[in-house]
Amino acid sequence: MRTRIKICGITRAEDARAAARAGCDAIGLVFYDRSPRAVDVEQALAVAHAVPPFVTRVGLFMDADAERVRQVMARVPLEVLQFHGGESPDYCEAFGRTYLKAVPMAGSETPEAFMARYAGAQGFLLDSHGAGQAGGTGQTFDWGRWPTGSPQSLVLAGGLHPDNVAEAVRQTRPWAVDVSSGVESSPGVKDARRMIRFISEVRRVDREQTPTDA
Ligand SMILES: O=C(O)c1ccccc1N[C@@H]1O[C@H](COP(=O)(O)O)[C@@H](O)[C@H]1O
Numbered sequence: 001m002r003t004r005i006k007i008c009g010i011t012r013a014e015d016a017r018a019a020a021r022a023g024c025d026a027i028g029l030v031f032y033d034r035s036p037r038a039v040d041v042e043q044a045l046a047v048a049h050a051v052p053p054f055v056t057r058v059g060l061f062m063d064a065d066a067e068r069v070r071q072v073m074a075r076v077p078l079e080v081l082q083f084h085g086g087e088s089p090d091y092c093e094a095f096g097r098t099y100l101k102a103v104p105m106a107g108s109e110t111p112e113a114f115m116a117r118y119a120g121a122q123g124f125l126l127d128s129h130g131a132g133q134a135g136g137t138g139q140t141f142d143w144g145r146w147p148t149g150s151p152q153s154l155v156l157a158g159g160l161h162p163d164n165v166a167e168a169v170r171q172t173r174p175w176a177v178d179v180s181s182g183v184e185s186s187p188g189v190k191d192a193r194r195m196i197r198f199i200s201e202v203r204r205v206d207r208e209q210t211p212t213d214a
Pocket of ligand 1: 157
C-alpha cells in the first residue's frame with residue numbers, strides 16, 4: 001500500500017510548492033492563533049493557491065468558535081478539516097466537510113474508545129498530546145499502542161522526522177503519516193531537503209511492503 005503523506009504547518013507559498021514537488025499528498029494550514037505555524041486568511045490563500053491539483057488542503061483548528069471555522073471555509077479552499085482539540089462529534093459534523101479528528105495518545109482513554117465516539121469522522125490522526133493539550137509538540141508516542149486491525153483510516157503523527165519515519169511506518173502501517181516540526185528549519189519554515197528525505201523514506205518502506213511478481 002502507498003502510505004499517504006501530509007505535511008502540516010505550511011505558512012509560505014514556496015514551501016507548499018516544494019512540498020508538492022517532493023511528492024506529498026496533502027498540506028496542512030494551522031488556524032490556531034497560539035501556534036508558531038498559525039496563518040491568517042491572506043497567508044492561507046497564498047498557500048492554498050500555490051498547491052497543484054490533486055494535493056489536498058487541510059485546515060487545522062483547535063477549539064475554534066464554529067463561526068471562525070465557517071468564515072475561514074468561506075474564503076479558503078479547504079478539502080478537509082482537522083480538529084485537534086476537545087471538539088464534540090456534533091461540532092465536527094456540523095460543517096458538512098470531510099474531517100479528521102485528532103486522538104490524544106497521552107489521554108486516559110484508549111484510542112479505540114475515543115474513536116468510537118466520532119462515527120462521522122472520515123479519519124483519525126493519532127498524535128502524542130494529552131487530552132486538552134495542543135498537538136504539534138514534536139514528541140513521539142509509544143507506537144506499541146497503535147490500534148492494529150482498525151477499520152478506520154488512521155494517520156500517524158507526533159515527532160516524526162526523516163530518521164524515524166521508516167521505522168514508524170514499519171511498526172504501525174498507517175493509512176497516512178503527518179509531519180510538521182520534523183521537516184522544518186525553524187517553526188513555520190519548511191526545509192525542502194528534509195521534506196524530500198522524509199518522503200523518500202516513506203516510499204522506501206512502501207516498496208519493502210509491496211509484493212513483487214514472481
Ligand atoms: O503544528 C502545530 O503548531 C499544531 C498546533 C496545535 C495543534 C496541532 C498542531 N500540529 C499538528 O500536530 C502534528 C504533529 O506535529 P509534529 O510533527 O510533532 O511537530 C502535526 O502533524 C499537525 O497535524
